[in-house]
Amino acid sequence: MNQYLDISPEVKEALDAGRPVVALESTIISHGMPYPQNVETALRVENTIRENGAVPATIAVIGGRLKAGLSRDEIEHLGRSGRAVAKASRRDLPVLVAQGRDGATTVTTTMIIAAMAGIRVFATGGIGGVHRGAQVTMDISADLEELARTPVMVICAGAKSILDLGLTLEYLETKGVPVIGYGTEELPAFYTRRSGFKVDYRLDTPEELAAAFRAKLEMGLGGGMLVTNPIPEEYSMDPERIGAAIDEAVAEAERLGIRGKETTPFLLARIKDITGGDSLASNIQLVLNNARLAAHTAKCLANG
Numbered sequence: 033m034n035q036y037l038d039i040s041p042e043v044k045e046a047l048d049a050g051r052p053v054v055a056l057e058s059t060i061i062s063h064g065m066p067y068p069q070n071v072e073t074a075l076r077v078e079n080t081i082r083e084n085g086a087v088p089a090t091i092a093v094i095g096g097r098l099k100a101g102l103s104r105d106e107i108e109h110l111g112r113s114g115r116a117v118a119k120a121s122r123r124d125l126p127v128l129v130a131q132g133r134d135g136a137t138t139v140t141t142t143m144i145i146a147a148m149a150g151i152r153v154f155a156t157g158g159i160g161g162v163h164r165g166a167q168v169t170m171d172i173s174a175d176l177e178e179l180a181r182t183p184v185m186v187i188c189a190g191a192k193s194i195l196d197l198g199l200t201l202e203y204l205e206t207k208g209v210p211v212i213g214y215g216t217e218e219l220p221a222f223y224t225r226r227s228g229f230k231v232d233y234r235l236d237t238p239e240e241l242a243a244a245f246r247a248k249l250e251m252g253l254g255g256g257m258l259v260t261n262p263i264p265e266e267y268s269m270d271p272e273r274i275g276a277a278i279d280e281a282v283a284e285a286e287r288l289g290i291r292g293k294e295t296t297p298f299l300l301a302r303i304k305d306i307t308g309g310d311s312l313a314s315n316i317q318l319v320l321n322n323a324r325l326a327a328h329t330a331k332c333l334a335n336g
């Protein structure tokens with residue numbers, strides 16, 4: 033057992049019994065949504081996973097310990113502290129752990145800790161990717177490298193067009209990461225169901241997702257699989273409105289010289305302000321939708 037890792041009793045019991053477990057990230061709590069909606073959503077997502085027959089494992093770094101499965105108090109702490117908690121990507125783990133600090137885990141570090149714990153399925157909102165202008169800035173999320181190396185299935189609602197979606201797909205292709213559309217041939221763009229870009233494969237059931245991922249694991253190919261699940265129609269946003277908000281946020285970030293790990297949290301917060309909170313309601317619904325699909329897929333993997 034990894035000496036830095038703590039698995040909660042509920043998660044440990046499920047894993048030992050071969051029951052389905054779904055990992056959840058914590059950057060979405062500390063950096064992705066405002067308090068108190070972040071804590072309410074985190075708890076609601078956990079409950080949705082339970083209602084759909086799996087055990088939730090929210091992941092974070094607390095006091096330098098890698099945690100798979102958080103208590104209510106720990107979730108409250110991460111939500112209340114917000115941006116004061118370090119956003120923890122792969123490069124941050126050594127120092128955070130050595131110094132006994134807290135960290136909100138991104139898609140990258142949630143995959144790392146999930147894999148350490150033996151969790152195969154992870155539900156989130158959106159992943160990081162190749163930023164617009166990356167030809168010059170080289171701002172490419174570590175999430176893409178992690179998908180290339182760590183064997184966890186990530187179920188998301190696609191990526192926001194704060195990114196260059198075309199270059200993000202090119203990068204994933206180079207790295208050998210299968211990009212699956214759940215019930216769609218088109219990559220969803222988080223707030224909207226369409227992006228104009230094609231996914232690699234369309235799969236239509238949790239059984240098919242589980243079978244593809246099991247084949248990948250059993251062949252020893254290494255790396256993960258990206259499942260993109262479109263936001264339910266009734267919660268999707270008007271593409272022009274959200275597109276204008278994203279363009280404004282990106283232009284502002286450029287003007288203010290926002291760089292590095294601050295870029296994504298800045299853009300997410302600005303989009304929420306510009307859209308007057310409507311984007312937050314959509315964001316919450318798409319995460320719940322991904323949690324349901326992840327729970328069903330984890331059940332298929334556990335039963336296979």
Ligand code: PSU
Binds near residue numbers: 060140161292293
């Ligand atoms: N994109 C979203 N919502 C998020 C994030 C990205 O639409 O909450 C968070 C995730 O935790 C993701 C991280 O892993 O931001 C990516 O940050 P960066 O672009 O700095 O790699």
Ligand code: MN
Binds near residue numbers: 172
């Ligand atoms: Mn970046």
